[in-house]
Amino acid sequence: MSLIPETPLLFYPQLAAALGLEEAVMVQTLKAFLAHGEVENQHGFAWYEVNADKLLQTLPFWQANDIQRITNNLREQGILLIGAQTFQQGGRFRFAINEQVGNTVSAPVTASPQQNSGLSTAPTSRATTAITPAPTAPIQRAQAISKGWQPENDLLAQLAQYGIPLDFALEQVGGFVTYWTERNEPRYSWGSRYLKHVLRLWRKQETRS
CATH class of the missing domain: 1.20.58 (Methane Monooxygenase Hydroxylase; Chain G, domain 1)
Known part of the structure; x- marks a missing residue:
């Protein structure tokens, strides 16, 4: 049996530097669900509801409390919108990325989470590590605050x-x-x-x- 039976998850290095490694992996995973699922457009955001156990199967290296912690971190950072209930094992998890529909950055994925519980996102390679950085990403650069800054x-x-x-x-x-x-x-x-x-x-x- 191959030592690497599944294809790797991808994440953007600059996103990991800005949010944290765990958070960057979670964002890309949730973006994959949004890209391949039936989303509900509400107030300009694309909402998706996933079975919590399915998300656990997609990210088998985390426990339910890990996913709850990471998704709550993303909400506190203003990256993730969460429905009425935070992540709970055995329940349903409703979420949206905090960006207007039509202005999203494409996640580097090539397969649906429903097609592969390991969330296939790149061709299988024995030389590829379990988590492989994506080569490029249109991530916003760090910058100083402007004097006229206002919250959106x-x-x-x-x-x-x-x-x-x-x-x-x-x-x-x-x-x-x-x-x-x-x-x-x-x-x-x-x-x-x-x-x-x-x-x-x-x-x-x-x-x-």
Whole structure:
């Protein structure tokens, strides 16, 4: 029997640097489900519902609590939208990538998750490792925040999912932009940084009240 019976998963190195290796693999896996499944367009986003056990079969190196942790991390970073229920073994997992339909970046896949429980995404090769970086990717470069930066409506909607009022979220924009303008540090996603910032301040306010 071959030492590499399945074809490898692919991930973008720059995406892994921005989000984390686990998160990058998860994003590409979920994009594969979206690319080959019947999605539901809702409020400009492509939603898909997958059997949780199917996702576990596709990613056999993770346990259910790992997938729950990684998908929750992606939600907190503003990358993933999750339905009414977080990932639970034996249930249904409804999700969408936080990007408008029509502006998506194609995932480097060549086969449907339904066709191969190992999520075949490249030709089988004995010289290929279990996870192989994709050669190129149109990933956004890290850049410093602009003085006129404002959160997009989708990001504000994501904060609303956490029960954070719109006025509270907007009140934090000025201080957030000033702080990071002074630091002049490049980031891949100012939206995810802002999301974490507002969540932290909101939770701090809740503990005081």
